[in-house]
Structure formats: structure tokens, C-alpha cells
Amino acid sequence: MKKLEIHTTLEVYDNKEELAANDLSLMELAVKARHRAYAPYSNFTVGCALLLENGEIVTGNNQENAAYPSGLCAERVAIFAAGAQYPGVAVLKLAITASPKDDSFHKPVPPCGACRQSIAEYENNQDKDIELYFMGAAGNVLKSHSLRDLLPLVFDKKYL
Numbered sequence: 223m224k225k226l227e228i229h230t231t232l233e234v235y236d237n238k239e240e241l242a243a244n245d246l247s248l249m250e251l252a253v254k255a256r257h258r259a260y261a262p263y264s265n266f267t268v269g270c271a272l273l274l275e276n277g278e279i280v281t282g283n284n285q286e287n288a289a290y291p292s293g294l295c296a297e298r299v300a301i302f303a304a305g306a307q308y309p310g311v312a313v314l315k316l317a318i319t320a321s322p323k324d325d326s327f328h329k330p331v332p333p334c335g336a337c338r339q340s341i342a343e344y345e346n347n348q349d350k351d352i353e354l355y356f357m358g359a360a361g362n363v364l365k366s367h368s369l370r371d372l373l374p375l376v377f378d379k380k381y382l
Contacts, residue, residue, distance in 0.1 A: 321359035
């Protein structure tokens with residue numbers, strides 16, 4: 223038997239104000255998107271903003287449904303909208319913020335597994351890393367230089 227060790231390094235910012243100006247602006251758009259989320263069942267709101275290579279910014283937020291599996295996470299709302307509106311344009315950065323509606327959660331919230339897989343599809347297809355920034359309502363912001371930092375053993379088209 224052998225062991226496979228996988229290491230990930232993330233950058234940690236004390237708060238969003240420590241981000242570079244353009245990254246702070248992207249996170250602020252994610253915060254605005256979070257406040258528009260439709261989360262009447264969980265009361266847990268998520269906002270996402272992504273920067274495309276052409277300079278366009280696309281936002282998304284979680285959209286819940288009484289039939290729970292029919293809802294969609296903020297990250298997938300945004301990345302699918304970007305793919306539909308700007309096909310073939312690379313995604314450079316993605317900012318995510320998540321918290322209950324009362325803004326009480328201050329730990330960084332990474333994308334869920336389904337969102338990681340969806341983001342990985344875009345990152346693999348464009349053959350260019352996507353930077354991810356994620357936070358709660360306030361507090362630390364974590365930065366990943368690539369989705370592979372969060373999902374190192376990604377399932378992709380090579381397995382099909």
C-alpha cells in the first residue's frame with residue numbers, strides 16, 4: 223500500500239477590506255446578490271459574482287423551491303448564466319458570500335460539492351484557473367488560486 227498526500231494552500235484575508243480594489247468590488251457585488259437571494263425555507267442566503275475575461279461581471283444567488291431538489295445554488299446560477307450569455311468567454315474570478323439572513327455567520331463558506339464539480343467543468347474546459355474568494359457575512363476571506371485547490375481529484379471528461 224502507498225499513501226497519497228494532497229496539500230492545499232489558501233490565502234487568508236482578515237476581512238474583505240484587505241482585498242485588492244477590484245476583488246473587493248467583486249465581493250461587494252456578491253454581497254448585494256446574497257441580499258437578493260430567494261431562501262424562504264432555509265433562510266440561508268448565498269451570493270456569487272464572477273468576473274469574465276471580457277470584463278463582464280455576472281451575479282447569482284441561491285434560489286430555493288418547496289420541492290427542495292429543484293432549487294439551485296448561487297455559484298451554479300452565476301456560472302450557468304455566464305455560460306449561457308457569454309459562451310466561450312473564460313471565467314477569471316468568482317466571489318462567494320453566505321450567511322443566514324440575519325448576517326450572523328462569519329466563517330468562510332466554500333462552494334458545495336455540486337458547485338465545485340460545476341465550476342471544475344468550466345475551469346477544465348477553458349484550461350485556465352479560476353480564482354475563488356469566499357466568506358461568510360463578514361470576517362475572514364479565503365482565496366483559492368484554482369478550483370483544484372478545493373477539489374484536487376476532480377472528475378472530468380478524461381474519465382468518460
